[in-house]
Every structure is written in C-alpha cells, then in structure tokens.
Amino acid sequence: xxxxxxxxxxxxxxxxxxxxxxxxxxxxxxxxxxxxxxxxxxxxxxxxxxxxxxxxxxxxxxxxxxxxxxxxxxxxxxxxxxxxxxxxxxxxxxxxxxxxxxxxxxxxxxxxxxxxxxxxxxxxxxxxxxxxxxxxxxxxxxxxxxxxxxxxxxxxxxxxxxxxxxxxxxxxxxxxxxxxxxxxxxxxxxxxxxxxxxxxxxxxxxxxxxxxxxxxxxxxxxxxxxxxxxxxxxxxxxxxxxxxxxxxxxxxxxxxxxxxxxxxxxxxxxxxxxxxxxxxxxxxxxxxxxxxxxxxxxxxxxxxxxxxxxxxxxxxxxxxxxxxxxxxxxxxxxxxxxxxxxxxxxxxxxxxxxxxxxxxxxxxxx
Amino acid sequence: xxxxxxxxxxxxxxxxxxxxxxxxxxxxxxxxxxxxxxxxxxxxxxxxxxxxxxxxxxxxxxxxxxxxxxxxxxxxxxxxxxxxxxxxxxxxxxxxxxxxxxxxxxxxxxxxxxxxxxxxxxxxxxxxxxxxxxxxxxxxxxxxxxxxxxxxxxxxxxxxxxxxxxxxxxxxxxxxxxxxxxxxxxxxxxxxxxxxxxxxxxxxxxxxxxxxxxxxxxxxxxxxxxxxxxxxxxxxxxxxxxxxxxxxxxxxxxxxxxxxxxxxxxxxxxxxxxxxxxxxxxxxxxxxxxxxxxxxxxxxxxxxxxxxxxxxxxxxxxxxxxxxxxxxxxxxxxxxxxxxxxxxxxxxxxxxxxxxxxxxxxxxxx
DNA sequence: ACAAGTATCCAAAACGTTTCGGTACCTCAA
DNA sequence: TTGAGGTACCGAAACGTTTTGGATACTTGT
Numbered sequence: 001x002x003x004x005x006x007x008x009x010x011x012x013x014x015x016x017x018x019x020x021x022x023x024x025x026x027x028x029x030x031x032x033x034x035x036x037x038x039x040x041x042x043x044x045x046x047x048x049x050x051x052x053x054x055x056x057x058x059x060x061x062x063x064x065x066x067x068x069x070x071x072x073x074x075x076x077x078x079x080x081x082x083x084x085x086x087x088x089x090x091x092x093x094x095x096x097x098x099x100x101x102x103x104x105x106x107x108x109x110x111x112x113x114x115x116x117x118x119x120x121x122x123x124x125x126x127x128x129x130x131x132x133x134x135x136x137x138x139x140x141x142x143x144x145x146x147x148x149x150x151x152x153x154x155x156x157x158x159x160x161x162x163x164x165x166x167x168x169x170x171x172x173x174x175x176x177x178x179x180x181x182x183x184x185x186x187x188x189x190x191x192x193x194x195x196x197x198x199x200x201x202x203x204x205x206x207x208x209x210x211x212x213x214x215x216x217x218x219x220x221x222x223x224x225x226x227x228x229x230x231x232x233x234x235x236x237x238x239x240x241x242x243x244x245x246x247x248x249x250x251x252x253x254x255x256x257x258x259x260x261x262x263x264x265x266x267x268x269x270x271x272x273x274x275x276x277x278x279x280x281x282x283x284x285x286x287x288x289x290x291x292x293x294x295x296x297x298x299x300x301x302x303x304x305x306x307x308x309x310x311x312x313x314x315x316x317x318x319x320x321x322x323x324x325x326x327x328x329x330x331x332x333x334x335x336x337x338x339x340x341x342x343x344x345x346x347x348x349x350x351x352x353x354x355x356x357x358x359x360x361x362x363x364x365x366x
Numbered sequence: 367x368x369x370x371x372x373x374x375x376x377x378x379x380x381x382x383x384x385x386x387x388x389x390x391x392x393x394x395x396x397x398x399x400x401x402x403x404x405x406x407x408x409x410x411x412x413x414x415x416x417x418x419x420x421x422x423x424x425x426x427x428x429x430x431x432x433x434x435x436x437x438x439x440x441x442x443x444x445x446x447x448x449x450x451x452x453x454x455x456x457x458x459x460x461x462x463x464x465x466x467x468x469x470x471x472x473x474x475x476x477x478x479x480x481x482x483x484x485x486x487x488x489x490x491x492x493x494x495x496x497x498x499x500x501x502x503x504x505x506x507x508x509x510x511x512x513x514x515x516x517x518x519x520x521x522x523x524x525x526x527x528x529x530x531x532x533x534x535x536x537x538x539x540x541x542x543x544x545x546x547x548x549x550x551x552x553x554x555x556x557x558x559x560x561x562x563x564x565x566x567x568x569x570x571x572x573x574x575x576x577x578x579x580x581x582x583x584x585x586x587x588x589x590x591x592x593x594x595x596x597x598x599x600x601x602x603x604x605x606x607x608x609x610x611x612x613x614x615x616x617x618x619x620x621x622x623x624x625x626x627x628x629x630x631x632x633x634x635x636x637x638x639x640x641x642x643x644x645x646x647x648x649x650x651x652x653x654x655x656x657x658x659x660x661x662x663x664x665x666x667x668x669x670x671x672x673x674x675x676x677x678x679x680x681x682x683x684x685x686x687x688x689x690x691x692x693x694x695x696x697x698x699x700x701x702x703x704x705x706x707x708x709x710x711x712x713x714x715x716x717x718x719x720x721x722x723x724x725x726x727x728x729x730x731x732x
Numbered sequence: 733a734c735a736a737g738t739a740t741c742c743a744a745a746a747c748g749t750t751t752c753g754g755t756a757c758c759t760c761a762a
Numbered sequence: 763t764t765g766a767g768g769t770a771c772c773g774a775a776a777c778g779t780t781t782t783g784g785a786t787a788c789t790t791g792t
Contacts, residue, residue: 028511030778041742046780056740071534073509077447078778081747086443088490098476100692101675106472110464110493117493122507124454125491127476127483141488143439145394145748168437283679309467313649315681326466396748407772412750422770444748447777511778738789745782752775759768 029070037070038063049074089116089336090147092137093127094154099253101280103308104325108153108175111329119337121148135160142170148340151175151332155222162186173336175328177349179222180229187339187348189331193223193305196321196354197230198237200303201275203319203356205238208366209273209301212240213264214247215257215285217277227277227305246271250281257281261288265300272300272366279304279311279320286314286361297363307357317359324352395436403436404429415440455482455702456513458503459493460520465619467646469674470691471519474541477695478517485703487514501526508536514706517541517698521588528552539702541694543715545588546595553705553714555697559589559671562687562720563596564603566669567641569685569722571604574732575639575667578606579630580613581623581651583643593643593671612637616647623647627654631666638666638732645670645677645686652680652727663729673723683725690718 035045040059048055048063055063080086091112097105109125116123124147128134138161141147149171152161157179165172166186174188204212214231217224232242248263250256261274261284274289276282282304289300296302297316304311307322331350338345401411406425414421414429421429446452457478463471475491482489490513494500504527507513515537518527523545531538532552540554570578580597583590598608614629616622627640627650640655642648648670655666662668663682670677673688697716704711 028509028778031780032778042778043742043744043780044740047741050780054740059740071509073505075447075778076506076510076512077443077452078747079780081441081443081447081749081777082779082781084747093476093479098480100473103472106469106476107466109475109491110459110472113459113491113493114464117503122512123491123493125475125479125489127479127489137483139439140442143394143437144442146442146488310676310679313676314679394748397750398748408748409750409772409774410770413771416750420770425770441748444777445750447747447779448749448751450777734792736790736792738787740786740788742785743783746780748777750776753773755770755772757769757771759766761766762764 028075029072030075031072034063034067034070034072038066084145086146086148087120088122088124088147089333089340090124090126090138090141090150091153092134092150093125094134095129096154096252098127098129101254101310103310104306105153107308107325108329108332111326111331112151112333113329115330115333115337119333121333121337131156131160135164138164142172143168149173149336151336156220157182157222159222171336171339173332173339175332176222177351180225182222184349187335187345189328189335189350189352190223191323191328191352191354192226193321193323193354194226194230194233196305196323196356197227197275197277198234199230199354199356200305200319200321201231201234202237203358203362204273204275204301204303205234205240207273207301207362207364210240211268211271211273212246213261213268213271213274215260215264215274215276215281216247216249217252218249224277231275250277250284252278252280254280254284254287257284258288258291259284261285262292265289265292265294273303274300275303275305277305279306279308279318282318282320282361283310283314286316286318297361301363302361305354311357311359314361316361319359319362320357321354322357323354328352394441395438396441397438400429400433400436400438404432450511452512452514453486454488454490454513455699455706456490456492456504456507456516457519458500458516459491460500461495462520462618464493464495467620467676469676470672473674473691474519474695474698477692477697478699479695481696481699481703485699487699487703497526501530504530508538509534515539515702517702522586523548523588525588537702537705539698539705541698542588543717546591548588550715553701553711555694555701555716555718556589557689557694557718557720558592559687559689559720560592560596560599562671562689562722563593563641563643564600565596565720565722566671566685566687567597567600568603569724569728570639570641570667570669571600571606573639573667573728573730576606577634577637577639578612579627579634579637579640581626581630581640581642581647582613582615583618584615590643597641616643616650618644618646620646620650620653623650624654624657625650627651628658631655631658631660639669640666641669641671643671645672645674645684648684648686648727649676649680652682652684663727667729668727671720677723677725680727682727685725685728686723687720688723689720694718 035042048060113123126137128137153175155176177188177190178184248260250260274285286296286302289296304318304320307320311318311320335345401408414426479489492503494503519541521542543554543556544550614626616626640651652662652668655662670684670686673686677684677686701711
C-alpha cells in the first residue's frame, strides 16, 4: 500500500545528488558487506568491531580497516531493535511552546538535550497542538518502543499523560508536579513556586504595600494552586486580608497579563502592587500600567515568576523569582536516564528553592 | 558486554512502578500476541490492522477488538527497520544554541518541529559542543539510518557537514547558505542578509549619518561576508567611503557586541551610528552607548539584524531587520520532507526578503 | 598418543514488523 | 467436469544487528 520509494527523490531533483567520487547511488554498507570484503562471517565482523576478545588481533585490524574503507556505519535501528533499547528519550512540545515569545520550553528542552547528548542518548521531539494529540503522541513513542522514557512538562491536574505512563509502568520524569491535593507518586523536578510567590509578595508587603493584586494562571494547570497558596500565605503571615476580587486569571501569555492588570487597576484603584504567576503576564502587566499613564515601580509595583531572559532586559527590570529552567531540564533528563539505566535515583522528587530577584519594577519602599 | 537490563529500575526504585490493574510488570504486547489471541497468523493480523482488503471483515473486526483490548501498539523500530525508513528528521544543536539568551535556534527548532509533526515525522535532536562532535553526530544519525534526512544550521565557509552529506547523497536542507564565493549546490532557505544589512545602513544614511560603524561576525561563518557586503553596498550607493577601521568583529554574543561598540566609540568618537550583524550584539552595543553616558538614538543610533523578541521589548526598541526565523524553520522542514518523499521541491533555494523594522534606537533624522 | 585447554571462528536464532508468493476453498460459466 | 476467478488465509523471507551455543583446529602437559 504505502511504498515509500526511498531515494526516489534522487531521480527528479534538479540538484546533483550523485556522489563526487563514483557516479552511483548511495547504498548503505552493512555488516554483511564488510564481512564479505573481509572474508569472514558476519558474527566475527560484529564481534571484531564490538571489541570482543574472541577474535584474532590481526583479523580485527583487517576488519576495522575494511570497515573504515567502506565507510561502514552500523544501522542504529537494527541495533536498537535487537537490543530492545532505543537510547532515546522523548519530549512532547505542548501547544504553549509555540508562542513566539515562549522561553520556558525552549530552555527546558535545551537543558534536556544537553544532558541527553552527554549520556549518549538522543532526544526525540514531537509537537502537538491539542491535549488529545499530546496523549496520543506519548502513547505512540512510548508504547511503540520508540524511546526508553519520556519527559512530561506542564502538568495538569489529574494529568492523563501521567496516568497513562504510570498504568503502563513506563519510565518517565515530570518537570513540575501534581496539584497540592493530588499524590506526587512519580519522579519529578520542580521549583517550589509556593515559596517563590510567597517571597515576592512578602517583599512587596515589606515595602509597605497593602493592596496587592494577583494574576493567576489557568486552574487546570497543576502549579496554579501552589502559586495562589504562596500569595495567600504571604498575606496571612502579614495579617493582611485575602480578597478574592484581587485575584484574576490569565492564560500565561503576555496579552492576558495586560488585560488582567487593566481590569484589576480599573476595578480597584487602591491596588499598588501586582504579582503575576509568570513573567510573561507580568511584562504584560507592566505594559498595562504604562498604558494608563502610570509608572511601574513608582505608582504600581510589579512582580513575576520565572526570570526569563526578557525579565532582565525589560525597562524597568522585572522583579521576579528565578526558576532555573535550563537546570531543571538537566535534572529531569539526568533522573530519567538513571531510571532507564536501572539505577535508583537518590531523590525521586526534587524541589528547588527559587531565588527572589529584585529589580526596578519593585520601586522603593513606600 | 553491555547488558542493559531493561526494567531493571523497577526493582530498586522506591516508587511504585506496578500497574494498578494487574500486579505484573509491563511487557509490550506484540503482533504475535494479538495473533495468538485472535487465533490467526501474524500475517493476517498485520494485514487486518493495516487495512488490506484480503482479510474477511469479521476477522478484521475481531482482530481489531483484541488488539485494542490488549493495548497493542506497533513497535516503531521494527516497522522502521523493515520499511527502511525512519520517518524522522534530524537536527543538531550547535554549541551556540546553549547560550542562555539564544533565541535563534530555539525558534528555528520550533518551526522545524511543528512542520515535522504535522507531516507525521518525528524530530531527532542532538546537542553537540564542538565542530568535530557535530560532524560525528551527523554521521551517526544519518549514515546509521536513524533519520531520513537532516537539517543543517549555521553554515560555515567550506562546511564539512555539507561536504559529508553531499558526498553521501544524504537528504539534507540547509538553513542558511554558502559564503558568496562558494557554490550553492544544495537545497537551502535563507534570508537575504546582504539586502537586509544594506537596508538598515541605508536607513541610517538617509537619516544623515556619515560615520557608521559595523560590528561583524566571525569570519568562518558563511553569512558574515554577505552582511559585510550589505554594509559596503549601502556606503557605496551613497558615495560614502568604506573604512576598514570602522569594522570590528564580535562572536555574535551580547557581551562581544558591548566590547566592540566600546572599542569603536573610543577609537572613533565621530561615529554616530553602529550597525551590528545580529541583534544580540546590537543590544550589547546599546548597553555600551549607555555605559559611557550617551543616549541611544540621540547620540548614537543602533541597528541590528534578526528581530529576536528582545529587540521589540528593549528600551529603546531596537531598529533591526526581521528575519522570520520560525518560518525559515518551517520552510526548511517542508523542503526536506518533500525531498525525502521523493517529490522535487519547486524551489531548491529560497531566499527571503527581510523587512526593515524601525524602532526608537534609530532616533530622529540628524 | 591422548585428554584437556585455548584461541578463533561461525551458523542460527532472535528482535517485531511487512511483504512475497503461495495454497485451499468456493462459485460460476462453459 | 473443468477451469477460471475470487476470497481468505498463511509460511517464510527480509530488514541489519547482536547473542547464543557450539564447532574446529591448534597447543600443551602427561
């Protein structure tokens, strides 16, 4: 039915696809070819190249020479099939990653990729635009033995991906963790965002702010409640009342942060500080403040969470909480590779302390 | 020798890796299992699932039901080995991608990933920190049949990767292209950076600037000469002299741009505008101007190339030339997939016209 | 001269799929 | 009754490795 015609493109493509040396189509050279050229069996060839000691040194050298001459490269797929191991980890980009401004998933992915390559693992990346596609993508690459384990990012409450992977005993590590009321019975790496938001809110309270708005994230995300808790914790610790109408929800994108901040400031002019669940929305909030003719850090203080690169370079600089995203990617990948290799990771749940970064969007103490 | 012990981790890991339903280790169910359960041959099972019409409709339904019940997922590796096709494209992150501020490769990768997924291709990503490792990575995944084709980014003059891929007739597409004095005998997608830099320099000349510095990129990069040409073209068109001492080299990172701009301004105080080969260095140049107490856009105008997200949000906004990086990623991936599928792409060399984006770093006409 | 040991090699099976070339049976027309 | 044509099925080979379990020949010690 499907007959892919490998190398079909060689015929019609205008560009010269012919080797410079021989006018012949490239045919992969296999172990069999090397064996034939060396005059010995496939087994011996394999073992010679594999460094086993039951092959004569002279033979080995001959085989190695010939393999090099022929440009032999082992077929990775065949090797993986036989080894029942893909030496690959999988990562699915959620839709949010495709926002042009997204830094989070880019950084996470690079951290993952770096560690994977350092451990001779490849990284298989898939982009999916809907929740269902995403789950299907995990099923395909995981159950299809395409990868030895997967990394799950941006957890949802009651996350179907985690449920699936757990049910099937499939190796995985989560960047993020469950919502507070759910069990954390899987390996994860996360920043303690409750403590993080608490820090930045406490920082503003310390500056004398009493009316502090909060831009929250979509309720279906697992981390949303942690950050909201952090906000409430800080208020409670300072004996400030929690007001539900000081909390608005955004979708983590910059624009929604701008919208949310405009709403907050219009409805509650007494608000002098706004803390946002993430930096992108905080930057939008800064724009909102500026658009109504007020000054960030003077009239309204703004705080975020993440410390994406933009936070440092925005004007004024954004006070925020640093979440080491690249490093989280590294840790997640390391943990997954340990699990795949059958080594028990020392810790199966890593919670990183985030760090408050004070910049000019905080303004001065009132 | 190497005996990976798949599922070894299940024994020691503290976390419950046992299925909720059955207290049994997850064993992948194969076609053979389904066939046995359905009481027919592997062949028939395969063809039933494959939608071939030489199997009785009743049988097919029975097989499909059983396959679902058993949670059958085809082993992708086996399928790929037999089909001699990986349905995967490869991309190697160069070292530069791991700079925390890098936006270029992140965006390119996302564009690639998006198109790949839309065409049922997976994307294999590898990170390599040196030139040699990078070439080896290409050899391993390409000649090892791990991927059906690869994407090459950040081309060098006389790029060994391109030479290798061309010599082996391996499907590839380049993001970028050869240096001006080298042949472009391979499929590529690039922005016309010569025209782009020409535009921004001409823009400054139009504003009345006569002493314009240029921060160039490392000479081993293929695009360096194009951008330098663009600078010279614009000067020549306006009958302004080209002065070699107005040109300094950076390494594309922000810090080197700052360094370079400081040098330029110290050595040639008459310079009133600086154009940089890329945005990151231009942002560094803005910092340099500010650090010597001058104002960007007033005392010294700054221009960049790329239009990374930061360019819009910096203060003042950076005048630059927009290179649609995400879109280039999409085009590159589309072209590669066409080639892999044996369809001749309409164009094998796409040169995109970049767009001048004037922001406040240009200042006003003198 | 024989047994035991050692060095070197290899055929066959296995990994899980798809495809090739059948076979067996049934039905219909001549 | 025969042959043609169609339907439904399947065994075996193939993809390119690695591993298993010998086999062969040579050496060594008695």
